[in-house]
Amino acid sequence: MTEATTLSETVRVALEAGVLSLTLNRPDKLNSFNEEMHLALRAGLDRAAADPEVRAILLTGAGRGFSAGQDLGDRDPRKGGPAPDLGATLETFYNPTLRLIRSIEKPVVCAVNGVAAGAGANIAFACDIVLAAKSAKFIQAFSKIGLVPDAGGSWSLARILGEPRAKALALLAEPIGAETAADWGLIWKAVDDAALLDEAGALAKRLAAGPTRGLGLTKRAIQAAAGNSLDAQLDLERDLQREAGRTADYAEGVTAFLEKRQPAFKGR
Ligand code: LHQ
Numbered sequence: 318m319t320e321a322t323t324l325s326e327t328v329r330v331a332l333e334a335g336v337l338s339l340t341l342n343r344p345d346k347l348n349s350f351n352e353e354m355h356l357a358l359r360a361g362l363d364r365a366a367a368d369p370e371v372r373a374i375l376l377t378g379a380g381r382g383f384s385a386g387q388d389l390g391d392r393d394p395r396k397g398g399p400a401p402d403l404g405a406t407l408e409t410f411y412n413p414t415l416r417l418i419r420s421i422e423k424p425v426v427c428a429v430n431g432v433a434a435g436a437g438a439n440i441a442f443a444c445d446i447v448l449a450a451k452s453a454k455f456i457q458a459f460s461k462i463g464l465v466p467d468a469g470g471s472w473s474l475a476r477i478l479g480e481p482r483a484k485a486l487a488l489l490a491e492p493i494g495a496e497t498a499a500d501w502g503l504i505w506k507a508v509d510d511a512a513l514l515d516e517a518g519a520l521a522k523r524l525a526a527g528p529t530r531g532l533g534l535t536k537r538a539i540q541a542a543a544g545n546s547l548d549a550q551l552d553l554e555r556d557l558q559r560e561a562g563r564t565a566d567y568a569e570g571v572t573a574f575l576e577k578r579q580p581a582f583k584g585r
Contacts, residue, residue: 328357329379330364335372335525335584336518337365344380347432349388355410362417372584373525374421375517376444377428386435386458386468407467411436415469418443419540422533424524428517429495429504434458439470442477445536446520447504449495450513455503456492476543477502528566529584 329340339361341348348354365371378384392401418425418440427444434456441447441455449455457474459466466474466487474483478501486493495507508516524532534557542550561567566582573580 325357327354336521337371338375341378347382347385348378349385351388373521374425375521382431383429383433384437386437426521436468439468442473450510453495454492528582
């Protein structure tokens with residue numbers, strides 16, 4: 318395993334077998350986001366996008382929580398001064414990260430190891446395959462402090478759940494457990510706490526050994542579907558399949574099938 322040099326301890330970075338693991342690491346604050354952690358996560362995701370050695374990303378949290386969202390201590394209203402511009406915080410810190418997770422054409426696996434609240438929950442929901450420990454909870458905590466769901470939450474909750482459940486979760490800020498989140502389709506799977514990291518790691522490793530270009534194009538196709546008509550989506554599938562069909566991994570996949578052996582994909 319190579320430990321990547323990182324300027325900040327707030328995100329631990331490690332590359333093994335094509336999987337870049339990014340571990341949110343402010344456990345005493347339940348991995349809530351301050352500016353330093355935002356920039357460290359962004360740097361990790363930028364590297365994941367640019368480095369051909371990286372063929373899958375695994376995002377998780379250190380300690381007993383995944384992430385409690387924004388560090389509320391960062392903007393203590395008791396200190397006085399003008400009201401903060403939270404829109405600027407989103408524009409500068411959260412939105413670029415959300416856009417990166419969705420646009421990296423490599424699978425992003427998220428292992429939700431404990432509570433995921435506010436933007437922490439919604440960052441998890443933006444990932445491609447989300448596993449959660451059975452003890453983990455998801456909380457749209459925003460309404461408790463007078464805010465609206467952000468980090469893509471109003472979009473992903475409404476799309477995945479429909480308005481009735483999206484509104485109840487957002488307006489009531491009641492926690493839901495990992496198994497309910499899986500039943501409702503918000504995440505892929507709830508797994509035993511002790512098995513989470515092994516299972517998520519194995520899944521990320523399996524994806525990292527896959528046909529990276531084809532997986533990336535698949536991610537693009539599925540993400541485009543909700544905004545497309547069937548006609549437009551059929552056109553997109555044609556274009557992406559044309560691209561996938563020109564990869565060395567496609568040739569290898571078919572050759573391996575014909576030779577009755579496992580394919581050895583190179584990610585190209
Ligand atoms: C925390 C936090 C936290 C700081 C736990 N901050 N310390 C975007 C744009 C700009 C601004 C505003 O927001 C956003 C997006 C958002 O994410 S808004 C939503 C922000 N998050 C929340 O409102 C959740 C706040 N946290 C909680 O409700 C609870 O901590 C949960 C339910 C997550 C966990 O509860 P417990 O398991 O009982 O843990 P705890 O509350 O005892 O927390 C443990 C420690 O972590 C504690 O510190 P301490 O020094 O007392 O041990 C907390 O103060 C700290 N912590 N969340 N967001």
